[in-house]
Amino acid sequence: MTGSSETIQRLDPETRKGFRRLILSLADTKRILGIRYSDWLLGAPSIEAGIAVSSMAQDEWGHARLLYSVLKDFGDDPLEVEHSRDASAYASVDTLDRPFPDWSAVVVGMVVVDGVLSSALEGAGSGAYEPLSGRVSKMLAEEEFHGELGRAWLRRIAESSGVGRARLRERVEEVLLPTLRGLLPTDPLQGRLVEAGLTASSQELRDRVREAVTPSLELLELEFPVVEGQGEGWDPDRGRGPGHPLEEAVERARGDRNRALFVE
Amino acid sequence: MMERTYDVFARKNRGDALCHVGYVEALDDALARVYAWKTYDEEKWFEMVAVPRSAIIPVNRADGPFAGARPESEPERSP
Numbered sequence: 001m002t003g004s005s006e007t008i009q010r011l012d013p014e015t016r017k018g019f020r021r022l023i024l025s026l027a028d029t030k031r032i033l034g035i036r037y038s039d040w041l042l043g044a045p046s047i048e049a050g051i052a053v054s055s056m057a058q059d060e061w062g063h064a065r066l067l068y069s070v071l072k073d074f075g076d077d078p079l080e081v082e083h084s085r086d087a088s089a090y091a092s093v094d095t096l097d098r099p100f101p102d103w104s105a106v107v108v109g110m111v112v113v114d115g116v117l118s119s120a121l122e123g124a125g126s127g128a129y130e131p132l133s134g135r136v137s138k139m140l141a142e143e144e145f146h147g148e149l150g151r152a153w154l155r156r157i158a159e160s161s162g163v164g165r166a167r168l169r170e171r172v173e174e175v176l177l178p179t180l181r182g183l184l185p186t187d188p189l190q191g192r193l194v195e196a197g198l199t200a201s202s203q204e205l206r207d208r209v210r211e212a213v214t215p216s217l218e219l220l221e222l223e224f225p226v227v228e229g230q231g232e233g234w235d236p237d238r239g240r241g242p243g244h245p246l247e248e249a250v251e252r253a254r255g256d257r258n259r260a261l262f263v264e
Numbered sequence: 265m266m267e268r269t270y271d272v273f274a275r276k277n278r279g280d281a282l283c284h285v286g287y288v289e290a291l292d293d294a295l296a297r298v299y300a301w302k303t304y305d306e307e308k309w310f311e312m313v314a315v316p317r318s319a320i321i322p323v324n325r326a327d328g329p330f331a332g333a334r335p336e337s338e339p340e341r342s343p
Contacts, residue, residue: 048302050296149295156291
C-alpha cells in the first residue's frame with residue numbers, strides 16, 4: 001500500500017472513516033497536550049523543568065502539524081482542520097479537557113497520557129500507510145525524553161512525601177483507564193483498522209503500555225486497570241468520551257488571537 | 265529534595281573535542297539527562313554527557329566554577 005490519496009479512497013467507507021478518526025485523535029491529542037504542557041512553562045518547579053516542558057510542548061505541536069497534514073489524503077484541508085473547528089469537533093482524549101491542576105498532574109500527564117499516546121502512535125506507525133510509518137520513528141525518538149522526564153519526576157515525588165505520593169495515586173487512578181479507552185479503543189471501527197493492517201491491535205498496545213508503566217504503578221502500589229468496553233457516553237464518531245476540551249484551550253490551539261493580529 | 269549542579273559537555277561530530285556547553289540543576293542523574301538534552305538542544309549534537317560538578321577534580325586552579333570540588337588540602341598548581 002502506498003500513501004497516496006487514491007489508496008485512502010480505495011478503503012471501504014467505514015475503514016476510511018475509522019482511519020481518519022485515528023489520525024485526528026492523535027493530532028488533536030498532541031495539539032491539546034502541547035497546550036497543557038505550555039501552561040507550565042513558567043510554573044514548573046525549576047527553570048530546567050520549565051525549559052523541558054517548553055520543549056515538549058514544541059514537540060507535540062510539531063507532531064500535531066505533521067499528523068494534520070496527512071489528512072489531505074482524506075480530502076480534508078489541513079488548515080481548515082487546524083484553524084476552523086469548534087471545540088465540540090475535537091477528537092482529543094477526554095483526560096486533557098481541563099488544565100493540569102498541579103505539577104503532580106503534569107507528571108502523570110507525561111507518564112500516562114503521553115505514554116499511551118505514544119503507544120497509539122507507534123501502532124499507527126507500524127501499519128501499512130506509508131505517510132505515517134515514515135514519520136513516526138522520529139516522533140517516537142523525541143517522545144523518549146518525555147517519558148523519561150515523567151518517570152524521573154514521578155519517582156522523586158513518590159519517594160519524597162506521603163502527600164505527593166497520594167496525589168500521584170489519585171491522579172493516576174483518575175486518568176489511566178479513560179486514557180486507555182480513548183486512545184487505544186476496542187470498538188468496531190478500530191477493529192476494522194486492525195483487520196486492514198493500518199494499526200496494531202489495541203490489546204497488544206495496551207500490553208506494551210502495561211509493561212512501560214508497571215514500575216511507576218508499583219511505586220504507587222497501584223495495579224494496571226482491567227479495561228472493559230468503551231465506557232458510558234463513548235462517541236464513536238470522534239473516538240473519545242463525552243464532552244470536549246475547554247473553549248479557551250481550543251482558541252489557543254486554533255491560534256485565534258494570533259490570527260486576529262494579521263493585516264490583510 | 266536537594267538539587268545539585270551537573271556540567272554538560274558535548275561534541276557536534278565524531279572526533280571533535282568534547283566542549284563544556286553549560287550546566288543544569290537537577291535532583292538526580294535521570295532528570296539531569298533530560299534537562300541537559302532539552303536545554304542545550306539548539307545544536308544537532310553527536311554526543312552529550314552530563315557530569316555532577318562534585319565529581320570534577322580541579323587540577324591547577326583554585327578559582328572558577330569547578331573550584332568548589334577542590335580538596336582544601338590541595339594547593340594551587342602553577343600552569
